[in-house]
Amino acid sequence: MTGPNLPDFFSVMARLRGSLGGRFSELFAVEQLCQQAGSMIQTRVEALVELNGLQLPITSLTIGNPETARNCLLLTGGIHGVERIGTQVLIAWLESVIERCRWDAHWQRQFDEELAIVALPIVNPGGMLQDMRCNPSSVDLNRHAPIDAEADTPFLIGGHRIWRKLPWYRGHWHRHQEIEFVALQNVVYRCTRPESLCLVVDFHSGFGFKDHLWIPYAFRKEPIEDIACYVALKLLWERNFPHHNYQFGPQAMHYLSHGDLWDYFHIQSREHGAKLLPLTLEMGSWLWVKKHPSQIFSFAGLFNPTVPHRHARVLRSHLILLDFLMAACRNPNQWLVEGEHARQLQQMAQALWYRHLPS
Ligand SMILES: [Zn+2]
Known part of the structure; x- marks a missing residue:
């Protein structure tokens, strides 16, 4: 169910509380965050996903006003339901943003005009409740968009339409757009405007x-049109945090896939003259499995840290990055590049990542 006349988040949660029992701690963590934030966060139910008689909300959380703010930071988690840690990191960071707003007037003022934050912490609530990557219709939402890879993709993993029961199934966007996709698209449209980032x-x-x-x-393996802006952001990050530990580069260096949501939304936003720069934070879970091999026997354990001290370390380890990206989003004129400078950074990207391609 999508549309403007959905019930509010707290009444949806009140109905769910008895039915869910102790399950779905991330959804209740979102509710708790919003209750504690009071008027600092506006909630909106973007869609209700039906699953076994339950109506699970896809909820957006907004700080500031994306329709009037100069720039917008959009955060999404749980597109793959089993990857709970992403949602947890996102919630942990939002908690710190809200706490800071309580005592730091300078921090709070950024949300008056400069910046809005919009977060969809659980894009795929049905998948998360079932500990599955796909949505309840067995569609992998990040293979679902109407865009095909231009070169070979890894078998199955790159997305397929062979059989719904196999993982990485794309669904048929042209016949039926998945409800989670529609909800996310609506939010992306609200957050993107010409002359804003x-x-x-x-x-x-x-x-x-x-x-x-x-x-x-x-x-595709060829660089995205905005590659110079990404290089500029990478350089800014590395100048500020030279000891960081992220591999910052194009996904296509690792593998190609069909139906990537952010490929599609990026192309769409360019057609509307808006500047959308998506990044995927892909947390390397194989290290958690290597250090705690018994995790391999649980499907969720392949994607989430299970040992408490490691879980806490993951929750805190991305806070600096997210603070940095928020500040970068607030000050795009300091690093977004055009003209000759952009051409130089394109050449840098070519040298860094695209040497195998003709320049
Ligand atoms: Zn994923």
Whole structure:
């Protein structure tokens, strides 16, 4: 169910409380955050996902006003339901933003005109309740967008339409757009306007031993049109935090996939003259598995830290990055590049990542 006449978040949660029992701690953590934030966070139910008689909300949390703010930071988590840690990191950071607003007037004032934060911490609540990557219709939402890879993708993993029961199933966007996709698209449209920047961080886990910051596209090996802006952001980050531990580069260096949401939204926003710069924070869960091998026997354990001290370390380890990206989003004129400077950074990108391609 989508549309403007959905019930408010707190009444949806009141109805769910008895039915969910102790399950779905992330959803209740979102509720608790919003209750404690009071008027600092506006909640909006973007859609209700039906699952086994339950109506699970896809909820947006807004700080500031994205329709009037100069720039917008959009944060999304739980597109892959099993990757709970992304949602938890996102909630932990929002808690720190709200706490800071209580005592730091300078910090709070940034949300008057300069910046809005919009967060969708649980894009795929049905998948998260079931500990599954896909949504309740077995569709992998990050393979669902109407865009096909231009070169070979890894078998199945890159997205397929062979059989719904196999993982990484794309669904048929042209026949039926998944409700989670529609809800996310509505939010992206609200956050993107000409002459403003919308910086996106989409939280995932499960790939590799290191934490990656992925630059689009996933559908082709050639650089995204905005590659110079991404290089500028990477350089700014590295100047400020030279000892950081992220692999910051294009996703296509690792693999290509069909139907990537952010590829699609980036192309759409360019057609509307808006500046949307998506990043994927892909937390390297293989290290958690390596250090605690019994995690391999649980599907959720492949994507989430299970040992408490490691879990706490993950929750705190991305706070600096997110504070930095918020500040970058507030000050785009300091690093977004055009003209000759952009051409120089394109050449740098070519040398860093695209040497195998003709320049
Ligand atoms: Zn993921």
